[in-house]
Amino acid sequence: MLEDMEDGTAAATRLAEGAPLRSTLDVTDPGDWLLLDAGVREVAWYRDRPRLMPEWEPSAPLPADLTRLGESRLALALCHRDGRIRQEAVRRSAEHPGLLPLVVIRCADWAGPVRESARQLLREALGMDSALGLAPLILRVGRRDRGAFGVDLLGRVLRRASHERLAALFTDPDRVVRRFAYRLAVEGRLLGPAELARAAARDEDSVVQDLCATAALTALGDEEACEEAYEDVLPLLLSARNPRTRSAGVTGLRRAGRPEQAEPFLSDRSALVRACARYVVRQQQGGDPAAWYRDRCSAPDDPELPPGAVIGLAECGNRADAGLLRPLLAHPAARVRARAVAGLRVLDRVDTTLLRPLLDDPAAGVVRETAVALLPSATQLPADWLLERTGSEWPRHVRVGAFRLLDARGGIVALRAAVGLLADPDTKLRTWAGLSVQRWHPSADVRGHEAEAGDLLDRSGHLFSDHVLRRRKWEAGVDC
Template identity: 55%
Template sequence: MTTDLRTRYAWAGRLLDGESPHTVIDTADASAWTALDVGIRERARFGPAVLPSRARIEGRRIAWDPIEGLQLKLRARAPLSESELALALCHVDGRIREAVIERAADFPGLLPLIVIRCADWAAPVRERARPLLASALPDVGGPDLVALAALVLRVATRGHGTFARDLLDRTLREGPRENVEALLAGGDRTTRRFAHRLAVQERLLSPASLARTAAGDGDVVIQVLCAEAALAAVREGACDEVLGPLLLSRQPRVRSAGVTALRRAGRPAQAEPFLVDRSGLVRACARWVLRQHGTDPLPLYRELCADPSDPKLPPAAPLGLAESGTRTDAALLVPLLPHPSGPVRAAAVAGLRLLDRADTELLLPLLDDPSPSVAREAAAALLPSAEQLPEAWLTRRMAADRPAHTRKAAFRLLRAQGGVTQLRAAVHLLTDENPRLRALAGQTIQLWTVPPADVPLGDAEVAALLDRCTHLFSEYVLSRLRRQLGISP
């Protein structure tokens, strides 16, 4: 969460009015506590003097003197409310922060501010705050611990913030397992990563639990961490309960880890179905496992792609063939271009590109394919030879009655031709009904460079094209561009 100056000022004012921090901010949000800490100092420096005065801390009715370097002997005679303590803990004067820290022990709700003071830039404040946090932290649990841990890890990025993080780490290792489990299930991303690393190091999770977490968690760092820890159990014999969730995961990194572990488990036959996995990483791991056990995957791919009329052909089979085959295997991919399945056609085009057999006459008609993925792959394969493609034929593919994916593929190739051809195609799409194509055309025009020297200065067509897109440039940029092109204003 990000807060502006007005919001932080308002928070400080509400604390001055006697409200508890728990009614002013979302106490489960670590960023709210750090923003409150900053906001109180900002208001003290730049706004009204709303903070507890030095005299209030001393119990005497005299005005607050903000002069820096003034020597004070804080005796802390007057009782302070929770809101006043919160203001004092974030005071701009370090001596006030130091004087009230020990009083905060009577208010557990102010422990997050003690965490912040453990990383205070003033050493006396840090020295008083740290013992207080060390004595209070073991008694915190449940949702309160989740919120506090997030703040500890946020403050740990500061210059003196490692103390609280190390203390949290030690407390979790020595405390009940339920505290770690609470952090595993809740908290922000940083907190969950911290808790999972600790759980792996302390062996708090079973191999099956690690595998399920790797397969189902949405965080890539946690996926890899738990997958590696789960695979370590494969060496210890816990194969079925680990490999099952990993191989069924929707995450390519996790599936690839599971497939790789099949070699260690001595189950190469289970890797064969992953030769046609939708992920190239998983396919590569499956091929490696089979080769390690003496099986060449190339004949398997050739057998899969041998029948171009097979309606059950896996979409990734043509790609797998290209990834492991040679240029002669392009003969098996060409018959797949009219396959009834769009994903198969797209994979066949991508395979021809990988094998460097992207024939222009063969692939150019595929820009009209009803499948967007086929048109996209055909354009990618034709890009190296874009300058040799017929401009008029491609321009007709940008007509309004053509599908959006066809117009985009044609524009991609015309843009690659550069020069006036690129400008002409981009201006053509400035009025396209598709907002994404209009935006792409506008960006292309703004990044357009002066055409080659064979375009004469003062070219009438270029001048007319620029007149249609003046709204994309400032007057200065447009006049400079016209001067470079020899076009009069």
Template identity: 60%
Template sequence: MERDEKIDVGEPLAWLRLDEALRRESYAPSGLVASRLAIDLCHRDGRIREAALDQVAGDPGLLPLLVVRCGDWVGQVRERARELLAEALDMDTAVALAPLILLFGRRGRGAFAIDLLDEVLRRASREQLAPLLTCADRAVHRHAHRLAVEEGLLSPAELARAAARDPDTVVQILCADAALAAAVKTGDYDGVLAPLLGARNPRARATGVTALRAAGLPEQAEGFLADRSGVVRACARYVVRQHGGDPLTVYRGWCSGGDPVPGAVIGLAECGERRDAALLWPLVSHPAAAVRARALGGLRTLDVVDVPRMLPLLDDPAPGVVREATLALLPSAGLVPDGPLMERLVGEWPKAWPRHVRVGAFRLLDARGGIVRLRAAVTVLDDPDERLRAWGAQVVQRWHPEAGMTPGDAEVGELLGRARHLFSEYVLTRRLWEAGLNG
């Protein structure tokens, strides 16, 4: 913190930085009111810090420094600060200081302030806790929802809506589980299932699908067998089976129809057999890119890979399809001809192959290892894409000759020479020596 820097009193971390700055240099930033007292509260001498504590009550703006002193390394200062904080902390100050207390609580001796905060907040009404439930500070937002769940301040329907709408994943899961537990306990699922089943968050939807069985509506789970999320599909399959249905038969029916949704395609592979690959192969040429990608992912899941049939998909216009084709072919990279892959790396901008095609080709060539890996990595050093160039540079710098390579291969020397700028002279000489070249 610079000498003329103004403190942002609304930023919790600023108070910790202020404490460190004052302790080091005994000055106060220009934006701080009552700077003399602030200096004393953060003074190197524990006796001065302790004496300053009793003056904080007359300056509520410095209560954050009282929180900081609750973790003081001097026992007398620490205990006095805790006594004063316990006296000063009411509902209004708890709401204002919550971000700092929770940040401070991650440090040593910070548990006292958090316990004190919880004690105050547990006495709060819904209206009093509401500002913390919508607080922009993530730690406060999560902490307030945990307290609200534990104290039963939110109804099952409100919990379900929070699970469906809240942007924080932790809060989504917390509220979804709490909503389901409350609904199971009371047997009343009104206002709970609809928000959960319509949630964007997969975990919330999965909770809702699981609840369909307990709610006596297991037949609705079939509609989620083709959900875009794997965890939702798994929960749907469980509910359908418990109701006596067969998800595999449903998936086979959808995929044999010729125009399935992507979730149905990968769902078939998730619970199917290798013979179900016959239903997936026609879908790799489906007009919808998402269906083509899921079909390739399904074939990979079933461990049914045909290199010649998958090679044309490495040039697919959809990045997701090329990514899935690449993943499927990686274990068989040694069977993929490197010549056509190298051709996809050497085009000059703007006539170069699309970036996703170049990335897929490079991943497969990199998996080949040996001089093929080095050749591909040196080639992409001139790629128009910055990230691909950086990836190639990393591969070159980590490259070493492998067993089975011919010592003294002149191409290795030529490739390393082209990448000379990536090495110190010592490292380059070492690499050439490892390759059986004189350097």
């Protein structure tokens, strides 16, 4: 497998020396063909290696007959800088099916005669089997200018494919290929609702998820859809790991006449799913998601309280609901505590005194949410208290949360904290501290601390050029 341009130029040189094509690159990898195409034009074999290709020096006339060339050298001719050589190589490529990938690339060639010759050959050569094999390359070339021809031709060929033939592309590692294949399958109605739902639940690409889930629900909307069809589709959608597919399943509950089944999804871990569930519940007569959330959050000691119900209350409640969230800051479950902090932030009911102790929470998620909630109030927190928590004896997540607030605070305190972390054993924290020092500029509170600022900047001098360091010290009122 070729990994970069240097590999492409090395492959071009090996082909010029007579190496077989299949031992030089992975002929099933579209990236290898594209790197070879670019590498041939980058490598200087036709300039400084005349012993390999003497007839293709820039000053030499065109080769009189390319039929004498073997597959390896014809591959080089298809990628040559001279458009006349590329055009003639395309004409001779019909006798070498293994070079069809390079013909695909030439279909988007900048030179019109080369492009037209390649397109004519591809029209004649592209069959069902070759289309399936070349689909990844054709779709990658299709992103280029003048690349639409190959994609259109591929679509015309694959629209004649059976479900079994097209299924080979459903598991392709390239998500662009999977998207293309599923669009053709949906367009041709090659997949039933259950198969579409299964694909939406299985695939990791959000475009495929949306496409297949929507198509599955659309198919259920047909007049012939029955209760049994919903039983085959909705459980697959509702149990999917990805939230897009679950949200489609929740929406489908309304279409299936089962809005009451959406209630458990009001506390889903995904905000998208929760929003869809609230929409469906509101369609019920008397459905009130806010009341449902308030009922769940009214027992602060409930060990079974789902974290999604906590943040869900904030998403659809009002500021008065902060009274239900505050007791949850002491809940035994870390995820509930974290969602309670996030909920107070959403409701704009952050109490600095109440949240400050949570910066010492043993759960990293709770500290992270607390730091985010306290960022607007960073200047109200005791600087020495925060600085103490950047010490190496504290857990990493506590140190990160404290430094995040100090960095947002700015001034001499932020510089003091950042310089103190420049030798920290944690690589990420050390890097973050260095960036903080580099973007630091003095604020009004530096007045009276000029000597300390100068000393801190000197300690971090390796992060600046001499000019920038002098300027920072001048800005801080330090005599240079």
